[in-house]
Amino acid sequence: MRTLLVKEVAKKVWNFIEDEGSGHQIDGYLICGEERAIMFDTLQEVTGLYQKARELTNLPIDVVISHGHADHFGLATQEFVEAGCKVYLNKLDRPMVAGRLGKELPEDFFQDLEDGREFDLGGRVLKTMLLPGHTPAGDVLFIREEGLVFSGDAIGSGHFWMQIGTTSLEELLEGVKRLKTEVTKWGREIRILPGHRYQSPVPLGFSYLEDVEAALQGLIAGTLQGEPYTMTLGERTIHCNRLSHGLLREFLYDPERIKRP
Ligand SMILES: [Zn+2]
Numbered sequence: 001m002r003t004l005l006v007k008e009v010a011k012k013v014w015n016f017i018e019d020e021g022s023g024h025q026i027d028g029y030l031i032c033g034e035e036r037a038i039m040f041d042t043l044q045e046v047t048g049l050y051q052k053a054r055e056l057t058n059l060p061i062d063v064v065i066s067h068g069h070a071d072h073f074g075l076a077t078q079e080f081v082e083a084g085c086k087v088y089l090n091k092l093d094r095p096m097v098a099g100r101l102g103k104e105l106p107e108d109f110f111q112d113l114e115d116g117r118e119f120d121l122g123g124r125v126l127k128t129m130l131l132p133g134h135t136p137a138g139d140v141l142f143i144r145e146e147g148l149v150f151s152g153d154a155i156g157s158g159h160f161w162m163q164i165g166t167t168s169l170e171e172l173l174e175g176v177k178r179l180k181t182e183v184t185k186w187g188r189e190i191r192i193l194p195g196h197r198y199q200s201p202v203p204l205g206f207s208y209l210e211d212v213e214a215a216l217q218g219l220i221a222g223t224l225q226g227e228p229y230t231m232t233l234g235e236r237t238i239h240c241n242r243l244s245h246g247l248l249r250e251f252l253y254d255p256e257r258i259k260r261p
Helices: 049-056 077-082 091-097 169-186 206-221
Strands: 003-010 013-019 025-032 037-040 061-064 118-120 125-130 139-143 148-152 159-162 191-194 227-233 236-245 248-253
Touching (some): 025 049, 169 206, 206 236
Antiparallel strands (some): 003 013, 013 025, 118 125
């Protein structure tokens, strides 16, 4: 039985959690400013997100989808669309959501989400950085002044899946470095709020980014190597490699997709 849990994790930032009952959880975030709000991800199957958001704020809401996987672009997206909210998703991830919500989605269903787009919520500005890897165009939203980084699955949540996509580790490393360079400029500790918070026993911050970067550099240079690992995903059997490195407790990747094609 899937349930929706909601808790405030920062000032006017609510974590919407889909609890699958099996221990697995999915995280979305309602982020409010003084004039507007953003719903970052719509979870998977639980409904009533729009109504819950309305209990917390009466500001106009835009929906931003971190990436095209089914557990981040959920059934509740329709609730926001029916209420007149815009939905942002980068065009490269759109083929993944085709046919979701039980119908073909019209071309104008989404607003494109470009790298660098800013959402001015009033007293709080969320900036977008695209970070390809887990999917063709995963995105990260951040609030520089508060050190908050909403990352979906783009850098994992302590567990990080790179075995199911098409992007190389070299290309992923480029994005991770770019994010690290950005947050280093802020001169403060950061707080990463990812798509599956329960997967890490400790809150994720800058040192997690360092561990992800070091793991990728080691795998690319050949100084680190994962163990062969087999997993099932629905009806698929996936053969990949598994590595653990610091706070990156489990990194799954395709050993054939290390170098840029
Ligand atoms: Zn994902």
